[in-house]
Amino acid sequence: MIEELEIILETTSKILQKHVNHSLRQNIVSENTDILNLWNDIEKNGLPKISVKEKFGGYEIPFFSILPLIKIVNNHGTPLPLSETILSNYILSESDINPPNGIVTFTTNTKNLQIKNNMISGELLSVPYLNLTKNLLIVHELNNVKKAILIDEINGEIINKKNFLAEPRYNIKVENLNIAEIRPIKNSIDFNFLGAILRSAQMIGAMEKILDLSINYCSERKQFGRALSKFQAIQHQISEMAVELSASSAALSTITELGLGEKNSNDAAILKIRAGFAAGKIIAISHQVHGAIGFTKEYELSYFTKNLNSWRNDFGNESFWEEFLGKKFLEKNNKNLWEYLT
């Protein structure tokens, strides 16, 4: 399986190198044939269903093992919700729903949601890339049971379109929309944890890119007669980026290796805290060392920093997970800290 995954990673890098460039990122609409071509190549290689069960036509590679793929996709700044599709399809498949072809986006954020006669009404909030797909996974709790709700013909009134940050996000009001499938989600799957892990892996991919951009820019840009990278003040700032990034990557590889179980749910919380914190540092420092050029739309840095700003707030920010960790330790046991940690 590891060999299989390595081949997939290599193929993915090639596809993304071929298609993704900064002008593509500035025209994320379904009419853009370049976007369509990219998606077709992605789909042809089976990436959307990489963690889907074989019986539904997937590769059935465990979700946690494919986190390196999520990293690569976002390291390239791919302007498509492949990460969202992979996670949605995984949840669908685990809930015994055959995932549809094409892009699948997700949301857990809803307002006044009502389900009657296999139809759904209410507001769906902060849905990524709704402009590119009709397929939507809603994760929603009904009578204390978490349900996976698949919509395959999403349709409604757009009440807010957010595009301050890099990815398109929509709030949409739907009325009596047909539900394609609805099934309970296994107890072992917690979408909030998986979402936090997904966003962390995406952030780490993006942060690696930002570090590379910063190193390259500072090595080329000359001021006061020498490259910026020769100034100790700059070197130390970039080192700080690398230090925070390495801590996040270490936290990510724990999850990649162990997966997510009862015993190590703390590791997922730690990952989101580290990645979110690192993102804050890295956004600030990378823009600082880039100067004004980094603040332009043309230069690609901002695509990555904008996404970081968006992802670090999804599925619980640092404070949310710090509270989670602290509460869990303080309330649920009487061990002293060291015993608890080890």
Next chain:
Amino acid sequence: MSKFNFPFVKETNELSNLRKEVREFITTCINNDEFTPSPDAWVFSADPSFSKKLGSKGWLGMSFPKEYGGHQRTALERYVVTEELLSSGAPVAAHWIADRQSGSQILRYGNEKQKSSIIPRITAGKCFFAIGMSEPDSGSDLASVKTKATKTKNGWKLEGRKIWSTGAHLAHYMIVLARTSSASEKNRHEGLSQFLVDLSLPNVKITGIPDMTGQRHFNETLFDNVELSDDSLLGEEGKGWKQVVGELALERSGPERFLSHFTLLDSFINEFRNSLIHSGTKIVGKLISEIQTLRRMSFSVASMLQNDESPETQAAFVKELGNKFEKMMIETLREFSNIVPLHEWPNQLQNLFEDATLRIPSNSLRGGTTEIMKGIIARQLGLR
């Protein structure tokens, strides 16, 4: 960035059992009043009899080969033992440097006589070391050392002074970095060599320097034309820089870079558990996330050492993050005093806190400053 990976390493059941064994031993020691947990114990709290006891338990020189009295266990096993000792504030300062770096350095570069005469005593907890790197005019700029070793008929003559030599007044040996020939214009790292110096030799003069806490661990060590035997040279003449860089990886990557004040945190949480449940879950969560990440990274470096890799850069990452965490931890506890004012804390906790506040500036100086760590990282990133 791929070269700065910290691969995940699992703590096996065997390691967890070892952890338990060490913990039980420490609890017994504390219950028998053999030591009082203290902060920064690996620098400040030396107890040769405790070191000997650890030696007889087989917990010193753990990874050293059996033929030299070692136990041929892994760097990961040693890691687990050191974590337990540090987190309980045990008096480990006497043997710390010998066990952490000097022993490995001798095993790696030493000749047969050096190995067979010294290593068994280190593993027994009877032979202690001091570090001979810094000098009055060479702090961060280590390559500028002026201590000189000159070849004589029977060996070497050592002249110069080393400073900030922690524990030299208790140590039997010091590994001294000295110039054996002048640096070439292109490469100032050339012409340096390491020497294994017996501190009981004539003309070695050790003077204590009280630090700002008033305690003595610092020393100045003067070598006033000390006659060294021929086999005092450690490793190869002129290769001292390369050797010392490897030694620093051992020095920087361990859990002492983030567990020096763990006893304070532990007592703090035990004391204020109930208030923390109401108004401090977030800060406790933050601290847990920091410690666990650091443990995870430091353990990974231990595994790199076990595999004979050279994790000098990764060690710098651990030290830098660890130092930052410890400073942040003390600030976090200080902020909590708006909920329970400091003067209402139990005396012992107040003392621990003030002590930590006093000592904390040194954590990002010893073993290489923050600036040096960032410089090392910047070099690896291709910036210098």
